[in-house]
Amino acid sequence: MVDREKPNPAGRDDLGLAVDAWKLQGDATPLEGWFIRELGEQGDPIRLPLSEWSGVLGRLAEARGRGEGWPPRLDERLTGFFRMLLRFSRPDGRTAGLAPDRTEPESPRKYWRGLLATFREPDVGRVLDWWFPGRDVDPVPPPLPAWSSGDRVLGVLRADWTRRGDFLTFDQRDAGAGTRFELYGAGTPWLSSEWSTPDPSTPSVLPEAAKPTAWATSSNADVAEWSFSSGGRRVTRLAMMLRGRRLAILADQLDGLRPDDAPETRLDVPSGLIVAPLETPGGFLLKTGAPGKSAQAILIGRGALEYEEASRRMIVRPLAEGGDAWLPLLVSWDHARHRKPFRWNRLTVAEQGKVCPPETAWAARVTWGRDETFVVYRSLGPPVRRSFLGFSTTDRFVVGRFTPEGDVEAIATLA
Numbered sequence: 334m335v336d337r338e339k340p341n342p343a344g345r346d347d348l349g350l351a352v353d354a355w356k357l358q359g360d361a362t363p364l365e366g367w368f369i370r371e372l373g374e375q376g377d378p379i380r381l382p383l384s385e386w387s388g389v390l391g392r393l394a395e396a397r398g399r400g401e402g403w404p405p406r407l408d409e410r411l412t413g414f415f416r417m418l419l420r421f422s423r424p425d426g427r428t429a430g431l432a433p434d435r436t437e438p439e440s441p442r443k444y445w446r447g448l449l450a451t452f453r454e455p456d457v458g459r460v461l462d463w464w465f466p467g468r469d470v471d472p473v474p475p476p477l478p479a480w481s482s483g484d485r486v487l488g489v490l491r492a493d494w495t496r497r498g499d500f501l502t503f504d505q506r507d508a509g510a511g512t513r514f515e516l517y518g519a520g521t522p523w524l525s526s527e528w529s530t531p532d533p534s535t536p537s538v539l540p541e542a543a544k545p546t547a548w549a550t551s552s553n554a555d556v557a558e559w560s561f562s563s564g565g566r567r568v569t570r571l572a573m574m575l576r577g578r579r580l581a582i583l584a585d586q587l588d589g590l591r592p593d594d595a596p597e598t599r600l601d602v603p604s605g606l607i608v609a610p611l612e613t614p615g616g617f618l619l620k621t622g623a624p625g626k627s628a629q630a631i632l633i634g635r636g637a638l639e640y641e642e643a644s645r646r647m648i649v650r651p652l653a654e655g656g657d658a659w660l661p662l663l664v665s666w667d668h669a670r671h672r673k674p675f676r677w678n679r680l681t682v683a684e685q686g687k688v689c690p691p692e693t694a695w696a697a698r699v700t701w702g703r704d705e706t707f708v709v710y711r712s713l714g715p716p717v718r719r720s721f722l723g724f725s726t727t728d729r730f731v732v733g734r735f736t737p738e739g740d741v742e743a744i745a746t747l748a
Contacts, residue, residue, distance in 0.1 A: 486505035
């Protein structure tokens with residue numbers, strides 16, 4: 334009678350003889366006897382030490398792939414052994430609970446994919462797809478997720494490669510007034526697919542191509558800026574995403590407005606989203622219909638924000654009567670944040686002790702509840718030193734955190 338509780342190294346030796354009999358003579362009888370002795374009905378090894386499971390299963394998979402005439406009756410226990418090893422493995426493919434001096438396959442991905450090619454079990458394949466997604470490649474660092482062209486208006490603001498990671502793509506390579514874009518956060522596209530400032534006289538043609546003007550990426554934020562002309566006016570477009578904060582800014586700066594101008598910026602809203610006005614003037618709530626998912630789009634500049642259901646567009650119109658205007662749209666997709674009351678107020682910006690008009694420099698403080706406050710600053714005039722809330726800067730764009738102590742900590746800047 335076999336003692337099923339005590340590990341028996343002889344089982345490994347018996348396997349070697351059984352595999353040789355199959356490979357050299359085509360005789361599966363010794364293998365069948367080994368399966369009965371060493372594997373339970375569900376494929377669980379009876380005496381084989383855990384440290385040897387992967388090696389033994391690899392030998393059995395190799396034997397199964399050699400020659401014709403493999404007895405199908407062996408597959409039930411063999412595939413059960415396959416699943417059993419999976420249960421005792423970490424997500425990186427290495428067997429759990431082994432001593433540090435125990436050897437494992439150099440490439441767990443290659444090992445498991447090799448087993449899957451032999452056994453072709455869909456349920457195991459599903460798990461391996463989660464553990465080892467994509468093609469079989471050598472493990473190398475992935476490319477940097479955030480990128481922007483220095484020659485063309487084409488780029489992506491992105492912090493990571495995770496399936497639920499946030500990103501904002503933009504593309505204005507074509508000679509048209511619109512930017513192809515998508516703002517994606519928490520697994521949902523919130524704004525997409527065109528961001529435009531149409532020219533009333535020639536709505537589909539740009540006098541000159543859009544050109545990149547700035548790009549910055551860091552562990553805190555990604556910022557891209559580009560400029561073009563539309564309707565005889567200069568448009569400077571900015572996209573910024575704060576990493577890990579589920580917050581973005583989409584902004585247009587319109588230069589050279591005439592008193593009789595009626596420009597507008599349009600941003601498309603994907604189908605399927607529910608759009609409703611916020612209590613805060615100039616803001617809208619976007620919902621998917623699923624619990625726990627929402628976004629807020631709030632205009633914090635000198636303008637008006639409307640939503641047109643027929644075209645599914647957010648429309649921003651400046652209130653400036655001539656001169657320059659900056660229209661920042663703040664977008665948040667942190668559902669927990671949205672439970673807190675939102676408010677914003679314009680700040681006083683000073684230059685050499687004198688208050689700057691909004692056509693020269695603009696700043697605002699935005700707050701959710703009591704514990705989350707940001708400041709946004711934009712210089713529309715020459716880049717000289719200006720100050721607000723005791724914070725001094727020569728940068729033309731700043732987003733920062735306003736601390737409980739009353740200090741401004743810059744998160745993202747453009748010089």
